[in-house]
Amino acid sequence: MSSKCNRRKFVQLGMAAGVAAAVQGMSVASAEEKPLRIGVIGMGNRGTHLLNVCLKEPGIEVAGICDIRRDAMRRGIDLVDQAGQKRPAGYYYDQFDYRRMLTRDDIEAVVIATPMQWHTTMAVDALKARKHVLSEVSATITLEECWNLVHAAEETDRIYMLSENCCYYRSNMAVLNMVSQGIFGDFTYAECGYVHDCRYLDFTPDGKLTWRGELARDYIGNLYPTHAIGPVATWLGINRGDRFESLVSFTTRQAGRTVNAIKKFGKDHPAAQTPFSVGDSTTTLIRTAKGAMIDLRYDTASARPVLNTTYYGLQGTTASYDDRDNVQRIWIDGRSEGEKWDSLETLLTEFEHPLWQRLREQAEGSGHSGGDFFVVHEFFDTIRTGRPSPIDAYDAATWSAVIGLSGKSIREGGRPQEFPDFTGGAWKTRKQTLLMG
Ligand SMILES: NC(=O)c1ccc[n+]([C@@H]2O[C@H](COP(=O)([O-])OP(=O)(O)OC[C@H]3O[C@@H](n4cnc5c(N)ncnc54)[C@H](O)[C@@H]3O)[C@@H](O)[C@H]2O)c1
CATH class of the missing domain: 3.30.360.10 (Dihydrodipicolinate Reductase; domain 2)
Incomplete structure (x- = not known):
């Protein structure tokens, strides 16, 4: 079966799961009763903010924090700890240490909040490692990167979403x-x-x-x-x-x-x-x-x-x-x-x-006029329901x-x-x- 067929099948399967759960009056997350484990790459201003938004989402466990600055990585780990979750593993050895995190089978999705120069390389690596990706803006810098991203997304059954909060x-x-x-x-x-x-x-x-x-x-x-x-x-x-x-x-x-x-x-x-x-x-x-x-x-x-x-x-x-x-x-x-x-x-x-x-109360106060809540919430909801990525x-x-x-x-x-x-x-x-x- 081609990768595109796989993707179609995945989407259909995901939608079927969503419909079945909806019929029973529960969300897919509660139907599966399995937390969604994520890793966050880049713990600067934006990554820290997105981590805090993720930590407010029910059913999300942050299992990995990556930043080449050890202090930033530690700060991220502490935030997860303070939110009452298990202390996540840290990755900081070098600029490609995020790849070590991507080898983990228990991590299903990554949030990328590194400098723009890194977005495409990291997103492509993550999609190839079969992780769902929420990437900060802009997605790419060069046209070559645009094509690399599109091809990687076409060749996987994982969700790619651009975190365009505006x-x-x-x-x-x-x-x-x-x-x-x-x-x-x-x-x-x-x-x-x-x-x-x-x-x-x-x-x-x-x-x-x-x-x-x-x-x-x-x-x-x-x-x-x-x-x-x-x-x-x-x-x-x-x-x-x-x-x-x-x-x-x-x-x-x-x-x-x-x-x-x-x-x-x-x-x-x-x-x-x-x-x-x-x-x-x-x-x-x-x-x-x-x-x-x-x-x-x-x-x-x-x-x-x-x-x-x-x-x-x-x-x-x-x-x-x-x-x-x-x-x-x-x-x-x-x-x-x-x-x-x-x-x-x-x-x-x-x-x-x-x-x-539906979600105004949760959105207000999350930063960028509620946009930050929605990109995170929509990303996780897309993974759980199998519906197409809102910003693919x-x-x-x-x-x-x-x-x-x-x-x-x-x-x-x-x-x-x-x-x-x-x-x-x-x-x-x-x-x-x-x-x-
Ligand atoms: N959507 C928005 O509203 C919004 C707002 C601000 C920034 N951004 C985007 O978010 C991204 C991050 O911006 P920022 O302001 O947080 O920058 P920042 O410089 O504060 O943070 C970037 C972090 O990435 C780390 N990093 C760099 N290379 C790395 C690597 N190879 N592996 C792991 N970590 C690495 C740095 O050490 C730093 O902690 C940018 O792409 C920016 O365009 C989006």
């Missing part, structure tokens, strides 16, 4: 719900951006480049696209009825990172000479097969207050959505008053997404491909770049299962 924002999910009810008609235009002064993360306190600083030194283009493009892609049904066809990208010169390095360390410090490649602000225009256009901005180096780090807008033939300046407003043809926007909040009684209706390797590769393609377009003076069709034509018929659980 897709699960209450407002973004309400818009998705409206989209699925046809409120927007057809789409023509969307805009989104990640605009967040992150220069304070470029250097360690003694002036060495962090992984984020190295990324900004080694690559150009939109280096962090998924927070912005993810929710928009779900609204437009990308890889599920439409697809990204091509993009063009332009960027400013690099200035803000050097200003920051001089301010922090002085003009004679080596940090001030760092040859950063990425421009301060990058704009990318993406065209879809159905003729919609997306205006996508990326800027992590401009001096500005941290108020809202992402923004989104959607233009359909019958409605318009705009959440700039943290004000979420919508206008619906034939329903909203003449020139006046409606506040999205006032329509939530009608359009709240079913997941938020095709989505992850497509959204992350913006990094490589925008860089190439900029290097070629704004020349259009074609998106690979990672789904091999399946985008035409794939069902919109994203976030509709």
